[in-house]
Amino acid sequence: MMRVSYGKWTKHKLMSQDDLLIGYLPDxxxxxxxxxxxxxxxxxxxxxxxxxxxxxxxxxxxxxxxxxxxxxxxxxxxxxxxxxxxxxxxxxxxxxxxxxxxxxxxxKIPLATINNNPFDLRVMVQRKRNSLEWVITGKLAKLAANNYVITNAAKAILSLEEAVQRSTLNNEQTNNIVTELDQVSLIVAEQLAKSYPNIRAYGIDLGIDQEGKIWIIEANLSPSIFMFKLLKDGSYETIRCYQKG
Ligand SMILES: Nc1ncnc2c1ncn2[C@@H]1O[C@H](COP(=O)(O)OP(=O)(O)O)[C@@H](O)[C@H]1O
Ligand SMILES: [Mg+2]
Structure with missing residues (x-):
């Protein structure tokens, strides 16, 4: 079988083939x-x-x-x-x-902010070696450093709950946001798995815009996991366990 490219354009095209995901993808x-x-x-x-x-x-x-x-x-x-x-x-x-x-x-998605700095989310979705069941093993928020538009140069790693609470988003906008994030993330993994059968971990970057709408920014196929270690919420251990299993 020909290897499907790991590039951002290919992954965008693959995700846009799903009827639900299309509504979450930026133009x-x-x-x-x-x-x-x-x-x-x-x-x-x-x-x-x-x-x-x-x-x-x-x-x-x-x-x-x-x-x-x-x-x-x-x-x-x-x-x-x-x-x-x-x-x-x-x-x-x-x-x-x-x-x-x-x-x-x-x-460009006008990401929700905390003290004027944009943040986005990283959701880890993994499956064990001999399983087809995708599981969300970690979630966190990356807060951009001052004057940056990218969150990779992060000023802080926060829990999703803390980020949402400290942001400009109100309760009405973030009602059910966790359920929706989980649902979208699992569908991203299932959709990409059709083309990348050997991948067992996806690190999905998702944004929440200033109105509370969720967007898919990108899906990583070999996500680094050190950010989860900083979170100290047990997700790092879960992620390691899935990596081994
Ligand atoms: N369409 C977008 N709208 C707003 N911010 C974006 C957008 N695309 C990327 N970013 C910001 O830039 C960061 C890096 O982009 P990303 O697509 O994740 O590439 P990389 O593979 O370099 O991490 C994202 O985490 C996000 O903070
Ligand atoms: Mg990224």
Missing amino acids: TVYFTEETLWGMLEKHGKVMLKPCFGYQGLGVIQLSALENDHIELHKEYKKIILNGKEETYSYLKENHFSRKRPRYIVQQ
Whole structure:
């Protein structure tokens, strides 16, 4: 059997084949110069993400400003460029490492915040070696460091409950959010498992926007688990147990 790519674009396409998941996926296209400007026009803010990136490396936020100015936000740095041409040359010179850069362009989700810093969630879904049953083994929130749009450079790792409580979200918006997160995460694992039969652990990044709507940001196939150790809620031990089993 041919190995299915582990890239972000492939995983997006696989998830979008599921009728329920489609409603949770941000508008996403494969990057070309043309699709980038199309998406920026449509959404005003987009994320440019390397298909084979990790830990937020190379993730850039682009925002359309007045008079064709475009703001690039990478790590804690912002720069404003004048027009599409200048922006594209800048990206080519400073960011794209190869001739044909492999990126996706994704609608920016206005993530819920705590003290103005966005946060998102990581849900671990695992199965044991000889089982087909997917189980949620850990959940946490990653709070972005000051001035970052990515949460990989985390200022803090929090429990989902604490994050929601300290955020701008109100009770009405977060009613049933745990049930819905669990349901979406399990379906992501089941859907991707059709194409990645040997994968036993998914680390799913999910966002909650400022209205309380859940979004799938990405699904990791070899998720690191150290963040769960920091949480000290027993999930790290559960995750290790599933890794071994
Ligand atoms: N569409 C988006 N809207 C808002 N924030 C995003 C979006 N995509 C990514 N991010 C932020 O950037 C981080 C890194 O992006 P992600 O897709 O998880 O790539 P990586 O594989 O580098 O972790 C996410 O955890 C999230 O904080
Ligand atoms: Mg991620």
